[in-house]
C-alpha cells in the first residue's frame with residue numbers, strides 16, 4: 001500500500017520547488033553550464049526513493065538532483081555544489097551531473113547509461129556486504145541504447161543481482177525522437193536479457209509506488225533484478241533554456257534569432273550540398289512542429305499539477321497550508337545555501 005497521497009504530494013512538491021529554485025539561480029547566471037532538471041519526473045522519483053532504506057544504494061543520471069534531495073542529502077550542500085562552491089557536496093567539482101554522497105550510497109553521472117553498471121556494482125557489493133539491500137538505477141529511455149546499460153541488465157540477470165532498473169521514459173533523447181533509434185520494445189528487450197519487466201504510468205505517483213514495491217521486495221529477497229519503465233514528460237524539455245520550447249512559448253521574441261541562424265547556415269558557401277541542407281532544415285521543422293503539438297502543454301502530464309488538482313478537490317485549505325509550508329522550507333534552504341560564510 002502506498003502512503004497517503006498527501007505525503008507523496010509533499011515529496012513531489014519539495015522536488016519541484018527545489019528545482020524551480022535551482023532554475024532561478026541558473027537564470028540569474030549564478031550556475032554555469034547546462035542545467036538538466038527532472039521537472040516532470042517527480043512521480044517516478046517520489047514513488048520510489050522514499051521506499052528505500054538507508055543502506056540501499058542509488059545510481060543516478062544527469063537529472064539526479066531531486067532523487068538526492070529525497071534521499072536525505074543536505075539540500076544546502078547540493079545547492080552549493082551546483083553553484084560551484086568549494087563548500088558544496090563535492091567541493092564544487094561535480095556540478096549538477098556528477099554528484100556523489102558517500103554516506104548516502106548515492107552517485108550520479110552525466111555519462112548516459114552509466115547508472116546501469118554503477119547500480120550492478122552497488123548490488124554486487126550489497127549482496128556481499130549488506131544482504132537484503134538493493135541498488136536502484138535511474139536513467140532515460142535513450143540510455144537503453146547504450147551498450148553498458150544492456151551489459152549491466154545482462155549481468156544483473158545472470159548473477160541475480162538485487163537491482164531495480166528504472167527507465168524514466170519521456171520519448172526524447174535531446175532532440176531525437178527515441179522511437180526513431182530504438183529497435184524493439186524496451187520491456188521486451190529487458191525480458192530478452194532475462195530481467196523481469198513492469199510498466200507503469202510515470203505521471204502517477206501512487207501507481208509508480210505500487211509498481212515498484214513488489215520489485216523492491218523481490219530484489220531484497222534475492223530473487224533478482226526488475227526493469228521498471230514509467231512514461232513521463234520533461235516539462236522543461238531536455239535542459240533549461242531549450243530553444244524549441246522557448247520558441248513555442250514566446251514565438252515573437254524567440255523565433256527571429258533562430259530563423260536568422262537557420263537562413264545564414266543554409267546560405268553559407270561551402271560545406272554540405274543543397275539536398276543535405278534541405279534535409280537538415282526539414283528535421284528542424286519537424287522537431288519544431290512536434291514541439292508545437294507538445295504534450296508539455298497538457299496539465300494532465302504534469303505529475304505535480306494533477307496530484308494538486310486531486311487534493312484540491314479533497315481539502316483545499318489543507319493543501320494551501322501544505323504548499324505554503326513546503327515553499328517556506330525551500331526558501332529557507334536557498335537562503336542558508338547562499339550564505340557566504342557557510343562551513
Ligand SMILES: Cc1ncc(C[n+]2csc(CCOP(=O)(O)OP(=O)(O)O)c2C)c(N)n1
Pocket residue numbers: 062063110111112113139140141142143144146170172173174238
Ligand atoms: C555516453 C554519452 N553519450 C552521449 C551523451 C550526450 N547526451 C547527454 S543527455 C543525452 C540524451 C539522453 O537521453 P535519455 O537517456 O532518454 O535521457 P533524458 O535526457 O531524456 O532524461 C545525450 C545523448 C552523454 N552524456 N553520454
